Amino acid sequence: MKKIKNILIIGLGSIGERHLKIIKELRPEININLLRRKESKVNNLEKLANKIFYDIKEALKENLDAVIISSPSSMHTNQAKNFLDLNIPLFIEKPISYNLEDCLKFKRLAEKKNTLILIGYVLRYSKILNEYKKLIREDIFGRHLYIDIKCSSFLPDWRKNIDYRNSVSSKNSLGGGVLLELSHELDYANWLFGPFLELKAIRNNTKQLEIDVEDIVKIIAINKNKCLINIHLDFNSKIPKRYCCLNGSKGFIKLDFIQNKITSKLNTEKEIKSQKIESNHNEMYINQMKHFFNCIEQDTKPAISIEESAEIMRMIDICKSSPLN
DSSP, X not given: OOOOOEEEEEOOSHHHHHHHHHHHHHOTTSEEEEEOOTTSOOOGGGGGOSEEESOHHHHTTSOOSEEEEOSOGGGHHHHHHHHHTTTOOEEEESXXXXXXXXXXXXHHHHHHHTOOEEEEOGXXXXXXXXXXXXHHHTOTTOSEEEEEEEEEEEGGGSSTTSOGGGSGGGOGGGTOSHHHHTHHHHHHHHHHHOOEEEEEEEEEOOSSSOXXXXXXXXXXXXXXXXXXXXXXXESEEXXXXXXXXXXXXXXXXXXXXXXXXXXXXXXTOSSOEEEEOOOOHHHHHHHHHHHHHHHHHSOOOOSSOHHHHHHHHHHHHHHHTSOBO
């Protein structure tokens, strides 16, 4: 069995920090290398790394067993290409790229090389989402009529001690905006209810946040079973909301990510049932990293393929074809 000895993390923003801490806790024997820009601010977590590189050519000289790419999405594929010829397993943070054309070019190249690649749509490893999936697959709620999905938050509250206007999320050139940053919702919508036969969107920049990307998007889609899916994404809400509600011919079932709760009611019942799912936010990230390691060491099939991530980019591309109001 192959054992991971050396790993490289590219980018040490908030998600890179999380991966670094998780690997150090899960597998302290692994040598962790970092690839950073020379102009990057000093980060206290650098001390957890064995080596720090500022040149990708130098990092390539290491005997790497895996690479984690947690840089801005506009850099993902160019960085990933450096490791394809060496057949080094790759974990690429979502989204795989910042536009569909770039994504498809990389997909074709990666398929020729047959490199192990996992895309970081972390909600797939969420305990509550997997429980929700199991319940809706029981088919007790009848024919799916419509789905209501919402992810609302306030961008300035996302990262402490950082001016949000200078963050990846706020800049079009780095792959910002709600469509790319909140594409977790598109991924799990497609996973649970796709594929979608038709999809339309309205994008808006309210100017409230002083950023050059969309901060609100409304998406309407329909699947092969004629079920309508409504997805709302925004950066403007000071009261966070994140949920998915399936409305069926025999009742409804709602997943609330913030309250870690699933509520449901059949039309024949008088009261709403409520189920609390105990889990912490970091658990899904730990499960995700364990899965990546299993893909490398035990030949487990990656849970999220390039094909699936390319479908999410196709959805985003359709949404971006609508004018930014």
